[in-house]
Amino acid sequence: MALNLKIALAGEGGQGVQSVAEILTEAAYHAGYQPLYIPNFGVEQRGGVSVAFVQISEAPVSAPKFTTGDIVVALSHRAVERARQYVGPETLLVFDASLADDVRRVYGEGQKSLAVPALAIAKEGLHPRVFNVIILGVLVGVTGFLERRDVEQALERQFGHKFAQDPSLKELNYRALERGYLLGSERLEVGNRI
Amino acid sequence: MALNLKIALAGEGGQGVQSVAEILTEAAYHAGYQPLYIPNFGVEQRGGVSVAFVQISEAPVSAPKFTTGDIVVALSHRAVERARQYVGPETLLVFDASLADDVRRVYGEGQKSLAVPALAIAKEGLHPRVFNVIILGVLVGVTGFLERRDVEQALERQFGHKFAQDPSLKELNYRALERGYLLGSERLEVGNRI
Amino acid sequence: MSVAFKPITTENGKGIFHLFPALCKGCGLCIEKCPVDTIGWARQLGAFGTPVVEPGHGKPCIACKKCQLVCPDAAIWIERRNGQGRTDALTAAPQAPGNEK
């Protein structure tokens, strides 16, 4: 079956889930796919949970939002709850390892899931700012339909001007991506490698 | 057949056709009929021809305007033209005698009509202000369904406060009504005397 | 001007009083503004079937043109009888060159 991937990402305003979605779909677009990405938006976004809906397919995507994701990413306490509605029996739930208790409470034990110690890695090994790039890497790894190069180019398009100013930033991002990718590719199962 | 009278009155702004319609329908209402009166109105009335649509019936009247009048009254050059659309083969056209040429030009010779020298009478015998009351009298006379008393009472209701201030005014109006009535009742033919 | 209006022309005092009955609506604004009270009601009927105005009721016209100025309908044109041309500006404002086109 052709690739037809549905990913919902949920997090707090500052956690950068929309950037992850944007870079991921950008990369997929340049790799020849038909991605569709839509953020949630509302009058009270400032304080609310931010959700990104991503679909990547070989044919044009139909509806912009979906009921159940193939992958759902939850990056905060509130996001774990908010994302509940997009999680079905087949969904792979990706979450920050620090949220394990929340996940257990909300989803019980049976949920197919992947705990990623992204916060910890970001804080310790890297930098809190690239927390979301680790998640991006995880998604690239888990889905396996993109080359890392596609994603690096997308990162470049997005942050090129910043990288130019501060080359260490580039290196930091690439490392974060790599870390996430390795974590994710261990669980390659959702997408179909092309 | 029950009374079902359609009268259109057309004149210049200052000629008082709306007052005629108002007093006539007021009188008819108090005499137990079901009158309906509607003025034309528009954004450019100031300079335009003023038209009053009057219907008097024993049962409630249906549509507020009508296509063809039983009686059409035209009191100025422009009114003679403007009233054309309401005049059918059966219509009695009432007009001020001074407009005879206009009427002939617009309606030809065949139109059933009644020329009333109201302007002349008003100017000479009475007063220009009661020109329209003469016309009112003519209509009462021609239609024959109202007692003069009904109309006098309606006049009283309309102008009572003015009559009180200046009793000669009352007398003037009554005389005008009488003069018109006499002119009209000679041509009693349209309404049905009750 | 492709439309022509017929004046009633009356010489009075210092003025030639042109009144265009097809324009005069009989509002009487001019009567009130005439400093010499020369304007009054005429027998002739105007645009709305009401009497128009005419000079010759009070003192003779001094050709001040106040009536012409205030008439909302441009129904009055006052010419001076002193022989000056007919092209006085309506509102006595200086003519600008642009007007000549």
Added chain:
Amino acid sequence: MSVAFKPITTENGKGIFHLFPALCKGCGLCIEKCPVDTIGWARQLGAFGTPVVEPGHGKPCIACKKCQLVCPDAAIWIERRNGQGRTDALTAAPQAPGNEK
């Protein structure tokens, strides 16, 4: 008040600095307004998952309450350590009797 907020209470200089992390959004407005620069970032995360503030960074607190005044979220309450009660008006405005209801 049926809702209770847990404070982080720090005694510093002349003030007892109560900070309510559930209210603090980490905007930093208070930091800029502190005349003695005592306020700085803490490790604790607040309402929006960003660091809250704490005293003790610059000179000791003089209990001027400027930080309390400007905090848009009522996340700071400064008590004076001189033993005066806990009921100081927020904005140092005189209390009106109507408030006692």
Added chain:
Amino acid sequence: MAIAAQPQMPRVWRAESKPHKFCPGCGHGIVLKALGEAVDALGIQERTIFGCDIGCSLLSWDFFNLDTIQTHHGRTTPVLVGIKRARPELVVVSYMGDGGAYAIGAQHLVSSASRNDLVTIIVVNNTVYAMTGGQMAPTTLPGQKTETTPYGRDVELTGRPMLGPELVAAIAPPGAYVARGSVANVVQLKNYIQKGLENQIQGRGIAFIEALSSCPTNWRTNAAETWRFLEKEMSAYFPVGELRTPEEKPAARLREVPAHGPKP
């Protein structure tokens, strides 16, 4: 055929549509005479667009030999601003009553003033909603009886007459021209309007002219009472004169602030 004496209408008046549609004694005719003279004086007939509001001003839709748009109640200024922004070479005149200007269209007036739109706005202040039959307008005088203040305008309940030019003068940037004239002084009124047109032509800013005007129909006045009400009652409340001219020094608060601010 000898040409007889002809009415001395401004050239830009359209003789074919005269007598115009306004009532006997209506001040609109005088304001439009002043406007016509001003257009003649500036020689801008070919590039002037006239927009009339809904209100008695709508009756001027075929008044001039000018391209004319009869717009919508209160919306004449936006329509003309839309034209001006699209074709700055045109001269646009927005003509309306006080209801259109100060009530339903007040947001447009305020915004055009603060934007300093290049438009010449002429407001005919006759203290009533005339076209609709004489209701209270924003400009109705205290105590004045109208169809919706049948016992006289009660200032406690309905406030005071709106001061349009004062409002515009308070907020318009430097370069604005703001004046109040009256049909009782046609020469002055024409000068104000002409200055207002020049202000636009020279790109200096908004021009706003209020004209105190008569409405004998809704005032129910004869000629003498009409003049008295206009010259005594109205002028007492609404002072005639120029409120802002483009030459003046801009007020302190309107000065240019250096072009910075938060980064985008």
Added chain:
Amino acid sequence: MAIAAQPQMPRVWRAESKPHKFCPGCGHGIVLKALGEAVDALGIQERTIFGCDIGCSLLSWDFFNLDTIQTHHGRTTPVLVGIKRARPELVVVSYMGDGGAYAIGAQHLVSSASRNDLVTIIVVNNTVYAMTGGQMAPTTLPGQKTETTPYGRDVELTGRPMLGPELVAAIAPPGAYVARGSVANVVQLKNYIQKGLENQIQGRGIAFIEALSSCPTNWRTNAAETWRFLEKEMSAYFPVGELRTPEEKPAARLREVPAHGPKP
């Protein structure tokens, strides 16, 4: 259980809805603190109706222990005027942003001012349309970059910042209270708001208070830049202070004209 120290919120604040929904560093929170204190001080909680506009002010719909109506963009003042006319014993507060007040709702502001409606209007001036993501507002400073002035506000094309209190002061009848405060001076702002509420309670007339306020989100400023923009840039353009107090002598042009006029 010992009661720990609790936040010193105004009594009328609703603790259950805190932290409120405004962004970190948003001036709305400070203005609403000043308002809360003023309501507390006057003891009018039971009879105060709070109406918030659409704009970031809408986020205050559950802010207070006050009967509150989240209205429609620009229409808060009419809604509250409607309430006040129906039930004069209530105290009504109309709370909105500068876009709601000076752009889409300007006709209501102008009209309530000239009618001297008994309403207390608080306008949060943050120089942008904040809720919609930072477009130019009527109050955007010259040169300021916004989403619709990406190259900086060009005064030639878009005019100067709207001066709201100056506008209201120019036309409001005697009895009006008009002031401009700032979140940089909360005590003063609270006093202005309190006076504004008193003005309504005492039936003297309209009360209009503009509050200079911060929007770090759309300004994209950190705390230091936020204060600088507010206290330096904005205050330079928008002078803080009282513009009209009810005690002052009415201006000559606003004097009572004897209650006559044309007959009805």
Added chain:
Amino acid sequence: MATKPITGEQRAFMTGNEVVAWAALAAGADIMYGYPITPQNEIMHYWTRMAPKYERAFLQTEDEISAGFTTVGGVLAGKRAFTATAGPGNVLMQEAMAMAEMMRLPTVVVVTQRGGPSTATVIYSQQELNLTCFGGNGEGLRIVYSPASHDELFTYVIKAFNSAWKYRFPTFVLGDGYQSKMREPVTLFDPEERGINMEVCRPMVGLPGLPGEERDPAHLRNTYNLEDELYQVLTDSIREYEAMASEVAEWDAWSADEAEVLVIAHGVVSRAARAAVEALRQGGVQAGYFRSITLRPFPVDALRPLASRARHLLVVESAYGQLQRLVQASLYGLETPVSGYLRPGMGITPEEVARAVHSLI
């Protein structure tokens, strides 16, 4: 409240605008908010003359937007408040009516239709049907009465207040310029004496008790953050709307069963339709007449069986198919052919209707 404006039954000969003012007085309306527009002006004229005598209030607003939103304020405050407008004013009024629809506010608006679109004419039309029934960015959760005579104008203005306050949907009386300006006989009455109980008007704000302590504060929302929240609110409103629909729907029919041509009309045009049908019947033509008194909710249950048994349907209206669209949408599934006699902005006489019927048979 001061003395009653009407006691007993009072026959009168007056204009429709005067009837509306009297009806609002009789209904105990507390306050009118309004902005001048022809042909509704005289409603305000009469109201401002009479209101002070009966301790009612009036506010002239700066535009119809404000008239709508001040009316919203009046009903929020718990007062029987109303406004009146027409044409372009009705267009502007939709902004506030959308809010009333969203927040379930019992506003009452009298519309006196005039020619459209835009300024068009000040005279008459039935072109505001769609606007009044479905205006705004909502789903038409409104009650719309279309009276046909002065007697009905009086009755339905009173009823409008009651339906509004009972069901909490914005309610309209859809008149027209003819009805506004024409004089005809009417019987005015005091609703109580006729056994009509006026619904109690409960305030939505300014309730007794200290909010947050003695009671919950009223926190009335007009906007939601999530699609799902809005959907829930709308679903509840729609359910309540549909539940009350059959209770509220009203119609009138005459010799409508098995009609060769069933003439369908509303408002003042229905008078011509009825007169035409009567005349046709006298002339032996099997014509029938159906009239929708409520346009929202549309009396589909009453019309459907009649329409299904008719040979032809003829929709007659002074608009270009606005009623016809409603009829066709409501009767979808029937095969009875429909024609329209559509005269946007023009009055319609019985003779015209009769001719149109004849052309179908």
Added chain:
Amino acid sequence: MATKPITGEQRAFMTGNEVVAWAALAAGADIMYGYPITPQNEIMHYWTRMAPKYERAFLQTEDEISAGFTTVGGVLAGKRAFTATAGPGNVLMQEAMAMAEMMRLPTVVVVTQRGGPSTATVIYSQQELNLTCFGGNGEGLRIVYSPASHDELFTYVIKAFNSAWKYRFPTFVLGDGYQSKMREPVTLFDPEERGINMEVCRPMVGLPGLPGEERDPAHLRNTYNLEDELYQVLTDSIREYEAMASEVAEWDAWSADEAEVLVIAHGVVSRAARAAVEALRQGGVQAGYFRSITLRPFPVDALRPLASRARHLLVVESAYGQLQRLVQASLYGLETPVSGYLRPGMGITPEEVARAVHSLI
């Protein structure tokens, strides 16, 4: 005009709002007038960034009323002018659009529907169908395109300018918040290179020549004194509207003949409908798909035969029956039963549509 904004075909991955801005640039739009509202804001943001580079103009107005009337001014001046709005802004925009309808002005408005009524949500809906097609006090003499993808958004924004200037009816592109905010691949192109000729925009005022001497002045009316005058004007407009209807109407259908269930949708929802129908077909269900690209004029001639041969019709929309009403009114006379899957303000997925279809068979 300065350099062309687009040469050749350009593939891109962007939001719908950005697509609209590019489309307007590509179409040679001269000026945009606008007032901020979510979800259309970014159209203005992109336009204000790009316009100066291509010598186009922008005016931010004080409200949507002004945005509508300045757009009217722009087209009167002979410029390809447009605006964009949504929800409550669309409600206010109707005042100017009624004038455009009355005076036959080629305004172009991009609508990005959000939840209604009133402020409701800033997100998404299809609840502005009736408002956009029939808003104001007129007769819906408008052209309304409902695109479903970014490619179509681009195409129909360009087409909207051409239809407006060719037929002189106010023209709308009815998008929605989803289309505005979502990113998907799109191909941008220069219309000329595709053989699309942009209609010439002729000014209605400010023409060359001294008015009254060298030519007649343009005296454009928005109001008439007599019913008959208005009727004449409307009759002419209606005739011209109906004459162009079949030329302008557009639709899309897939496996729609003799469908067991014919799914009818418009806009972004039609994507879910089509996907569902494809899946159903694969699953052996005889489903069909019809989509109205123009909502005004409605492609009734295309739909009617398909609908008559279907066993069931299922209208799917993010509104409470606005499309369904249009469908039923247009198809009156058919007996094919109609159901609605109506979700006001909610997105609709293919799975939901498939379930709804299954529930019918």
